[in-house]
Amino acid sequence: MMKKIVFLGCGSMGEAILSGMLAAGVSPQSVVVTVRRPERANELASRHGVTALASNEEAGANAQAVVGAGVVILGVKPVGIMELCREVASSLESEAVVISVAAAVSLEQLEGALPAGQPVVRSMPNTPLKVGRGVVALSAGSSVDEHHLAAAHEVFDGSGVVLDIPEDQQNAVSAISGSGPAYAFYLAEAMAAAAENFGLAPEIAQILARETVAGAGIMLAEPGANATLLRRAVTSPNGTTEQAIASFDRDNLPGIVLTGAQAAAGRAAQITEELGRN
Numbered sequence: 001m002m003k004k005i006v007f008l009g010c011g012s013m014g015e016a017i018l019s020g021m022l023a024a025g026v027s028p029q030s031v032v033v034t035v036r037r038p039e040r041a042n043e044l045a046s047r048h049g050v051t052a053l054a055s056n057e058e059a060g061a062n063a064q065a066v067v068g069a070g071v072v073i074l075g076v077k078p079v080g081i082m083e084l085c086r087e088v089a090s091s092l093e094s095e096a097v098v099i100s101v102a103a104a105v106s107l108e109q110l111e112g113a114l115p116a117g118q119p120v121v122r123s124m125p126n127t128p129l130k131v132g133r134g135v136v137a138l139s140a141g142s143s144v145d146e147h148h149l150a151a152a153h154e155v156f157d158g159s160g161v162v163l164d165i166p167e168d169q170q171n172a173v174s175a176i177s178g179s180g181p182a183y184a185f186y187l188a189e190a191m192a193a194a195a196e197n198f199g200l201a202p203e204i205a206q207i208l209a210r211e212t213v214a215g216a217g218i219m220l221a222e223p224g225a226n227a228t229l230l231r232r233a234v235t236s237p238n239g240t241t242e243q244a245i246a247s248f249d250r251d252n253l254p255g256i257v258l259t260g261a262q263a264a265a266g267r268a269a270q271i272t273e274e275l276g277r278n
């Protein structure tokens with residue numbers, strides 16, 4: 001049987017990873033999750049068939065969960081993650097691979113809160129892992145060997161593309177693929193609002209925007225797909241799309257996206273610094 005996989009914290013991101021992992025064939029019997037609220041624990045247990053513990057109900061839930069675990073995924077918010085590391089430190093197996101999904105929390109900060117020599121991997125996943133189309137970037141800590149890194153890859157391999165990157169690129173990755181699903185959803189929201197502005201019924205507006213962004217995403221997911229070529233295929237010379245793209249260019253949509261991504265990466269750097277002061 002596969003060694004136990006533990007999620008300490010299982011909200012939006014944790015559940016997306018969990019869903020992708022189970023869909024890829026991992027047995028729910030090998031998974032234990034912890035959350036704070038009992039109602040959330042019950043929800044996860046009944047939805048996925050995993051063992052779920054609530055730390056508000058059982059004070060030692062996190063420490064209890066990591067005993068005997070081969071992989072421990074830290075799925076909590078950056079604030080509180082170091083406290084969580086210290087809470088479970090003495091219960092971790094020395095060979096357990098600790099994978100943080102937290103934006104902005106450095107390997108140095110994580111390693112400082114865990115036992116010396118603990119293998120730690122910093123990751124930046126995204127929620128499309130839930131549907132098998134995620135992207136995850138991994139950066140290995142100082143005690144990670146090839147077996148530990150392979151174990152981290154194995155967590156995500158069945159539900160998306162896994163990349164190995166230097167840690168100093170993590171904030172940039174976070175600003176593109178970590179936050180990126182929100183940018184795509186925001187575009188869908190803006191398209192629906194534009195449709196309503198034309199006088200279309202709200203439910204029709206939602207369908208048009210949702211199906212269009214989803215359909216375009218599926219086309220982009222085809223092997224060898226190229227966003228520029230796909231865009232050009234819609235843009236007839238002297239046609240209608242051309243006018244919309246020209247308007248987006250005049251309003252500098254690429255510049256707007258760049259400034260937004262820079263703001264996201266800047267916030268990550270700020271969070272790292274704030275955590276360092278605690």
Ligand SMILES: NC(=O)C1=CN([C@@H]2O[C@H](COP(=O)(O)OP(=O)(O)OC[C@H]3O[C@@H](n4cnc5c(N)ncnc54)[C@H](OP(=O)(O)O)[C@@H]3O)[C@@H](O)[C@H]2O)C=CC1
Binds near residue numbers: 078
């Ligand atoms: N959301 C995203 O798209 C992405 C998020 N991330 C990272 O993922 C991490 C989690 O974010 P997200 O999933 O959005 O946040 P959520 O608030 O949705 O999830 C946090 C989870 O942690 C649980 N939790 C908090 N404290 C404890 C504790 N002490 N012990 C056990 N469980 C605890 C919460 O339980 P309860 O529900 O009971 O309160 C909840 O299940 C963040 O660090 C973020 O940077 C990274 C990439 C993308």
Ligand SMILES: O=C(O)[C@@H]1CCC=N1
Binds near residue numbers: 103174178179
């Ligand atoms: O917004 C956040 O902080 C997290 C990290 C990347 C996506 N969501």
